[in-house]
């Protein structure tokens with residue numbers, strides 16, 4: 001790697017021997033759990049040096065982003081500083097986007113970090129590794145639909161989710177301000193179009209209906225949240241929630257109808273313009289805000305590593321989560337394609353899968369250092385839960401918990417949905433702090449407006 005960048009030197013024991021260095025790139029749903037647990041064990045006992053690299057300074061659990069976009073969650077209350085977590089759990093953190101990897105020299109290059117005026121805060125760095133674990137997640141796939149990347153918003157980061165929230169708020173305020181100018185003037189309708197009837201699209205649609213109702217209660221009194229805010233969910237396939245059993249899809253469609261959300265299935269989006277969404281059947285849906293929630297792909301940086309990848313750029317890994325092209329490189333979570341048993345499918349890109357893979361990799365790293373054979377990853381599908389905001393949650397439980405797929409709904413589904421985030425917090429902080437955080441969240445929920453207004 002020919003570069004003048006600063007090289008992060010390896011740690012050595014008092015004997016002069018280098019300590020094995022495990023570098024994890026991506027501190028998301030899977031990566032942060034992994035480094036926390038490795039830091040607590042191998043890092044604390046100095047059996048290995050654990051390093052996390054992430055392009056951001058703070059972590060947020062990605063499944064919360066649709067609530068941030070709808071304004072029903074204040075992200076600042078749920079973001080975790082990587083440097084603090086590193087200090088508490090015996091790992092090192094380097095902020096910066098991974099730019100490339102030299103597999104021959106076993107090192108990766110991390111981009112400089114710039115301030116808002118593009119002045120460097122941190123220089124470009126080179127980090128040598130003994131074992132590399134890639135967990136950089138996925139980004140929205142716009143499938144080259146004309147105008148989509150330019151005119152539709154994605155929900156991949158806190159910044160994007162906050163932009164969506166601000167735009168919805170502005171659109172609703174603009175719509176009611178017209179009605180103030182003349183008492184007879186009707187409130188101009190606000191059109192929100194969500195593309196993609198998967199879990200993210202469905203959850204966002206329901207959450208936005210809740211937002212409209214809260215905004216109407218918090219001062220936008222001329223806005224009828226049901227009639228004046230039109231929400232349309234567009235899905236190319238024959239039904240929403242394609243990976244879930246059909247009965248859940250039918251029930252969810254019914255519940256969305258009850259929330260006055262138009263569900264359009266079997267119609268592919270062919271173009272997105274600044275104020276409309278055009279579909280293959282010739283429809284033109286007016287849109288004040290278009291959100292694209294219709295598929296994922298892996299960030300381009302992984303394509304240049306020379307590892308075997310699939311059509312959406314996921315690194316193909318064996319059942320030990322090692323790249324089939326390079327055994328020193330592990331990959332997991334959304335950025336990896338791991339076979340799901342003999343089903344012929346790959347493990348789905350879910351927080352649940354990233355969590356399970358992180359647990360397997362903790363064991364793998366211990367065994368790797370002990371020069372023992374690596375454990376095989378087996379994905380257990382415990383089912384899926386779809387939150388319909390404050391209104392409902394639906395889903396199915398599967399596998400060992402119930403022995404077969406069982407539809408659940410209502411309070412139980414809502415509680416299980418909320419427990420997913422608490423599980424993640426428990427993996428990061430332990431039971432006591434998770435419980436305190438849950439209590440603080442509950443208190444905050446009861447003392448702040450239900451929607452973040454500014």
Ligand SMILES: Cc1cc2nc3c(=O)[nH]c(=O)nc-3n(C[C@H](O)[C@H](O)[C@H](O)COP(=O)(O)OP(=O)(O)OC[C@H]3O[C@@H](n4cnc5c(N)ncnc54)[C@H](O)[C@@H]3O)c2cc1C
Nearest residue numbers: 026028029030055062063097098136137333334349350351
């Ligand atoms: C709105 C939304 C709702 C969702 N809801 C659910 C749900 O209810 N249940 C569920 O199971 N799943 C849900 N998912 C999917 C779930 O969030 C992902 O499957 C999960 O986060 C994947 O975990 P990961 O660790 O692979 O990646 P991520 O959690 O995406 O983390 C990737 C990390 O890599 C970092 N990174 C990216 N590129 C670089 C780079 N070049 N250099 C350094 N760092 C980099 C990012 O900053 C990030 O911290 C949802 C996703 C979205 C977007």
